[in-house]
Amino acid sequence: MTANEIGTIVVDCAVSLHKETGPGLLETVYEVVLAHDLKTRGLHVDRQVPVPIELRGIRFDEGFRADMIVEDKVLLELKSVEKVTKAHKKQVLTYLRLTGLKLGYLLNFGEALMKDAITRIINGELD
Numbered sequence: 301m302t303a304n305e306i307g308t309i310v311v312d313c314a315v316s317l318h319k320e321t322g323p324g325l326l327e328t329v330y331e332v333v334l335a336h337d338l339k340t341r342g343l344h345v346d347r348q349v350p351v352p353i354e355l356r357g358i359r360f361d362e363g364f365r366a367d368m369i370v371e372d373k374v375l376l377e378l379k380s381v382e383k384v385t386k387a388h389k390k391q392v393l394t395y396l397r398l399t400g401l402k403l404g405y406l407l408n409f410g411e412a413l414m415k416d417a418i419t420r421i422i423n424g425e426l427d
Contacts, residue, residue, distance in 0.1 A: 303373045303403040303426060306343065310370060311418060313337040314407050318414035327380040330409045331367055334378070338370060345370050351398050366395050375404035384408045389419060396423035 317334055335345045346369045353363035368376040377392045384406060392404045404421045411417035 301371060301373075306371050306374045307403060307405060307420065309341055309343065310338065310374060310376060310405055310407075313341065314405075314409075314418065315414045318409055318417075321409075323380070323410045323412060325380060325409065327367075327378050327409070330380060330407075331378050334376075334407075335368060338368075343370050344372070346372075351395050353398055364395060364398070366399070369399070369401070373401065373403065375399060375401050377404065377406050379406065379408040380410040381408060382410055384417070384419065389421060392419070392421045393423060396421065402426050 313334055317330065317337060331347065335347055338345045347367065349366045349369045350361055351364040351366050352359055352361045366375050367378045370376065375392065375395055377395065379388060388406055392406050396402065396404045402423050403426060406419040406421065408417035
């Protein structure tokens with residue numbers, strides 16, 4: 301399955317979840333339920349994945365944590381905020397660069413409409 305195909309499933313699950321719950325829940329609630337929904341669709345999901353960083357020759361294993369990585373191909377960062385900022389988008393791009401992954405999604409469950417809350421971020425070119 302390609303990263304794009306996985307992304308389509310992720311978006312479908314996120315939209316369905318948001319329709320069911322609406323905005324306002326904690327990020328962790330959305331994370332647990334979305335991970336469950338993706339697993340139900342037959343996808344492998346890792347949650348709270350450490351993203352190490354190396355700086356000045358020092359490796360920091362506890363540097364960052366990606367909310368989810370699906371099928372070792374697509375990184376998901378979930379938010380439950382009123383508005384996504386440029387910093388949130390940069391965070392996803394940084395995680396993609398550090399992990400070597402090419403495709404990420406920033407999903408903001410705090411928006412009134414999920415269609416306004418999905419940001420697809422590409423690191424380089426998709427295969």
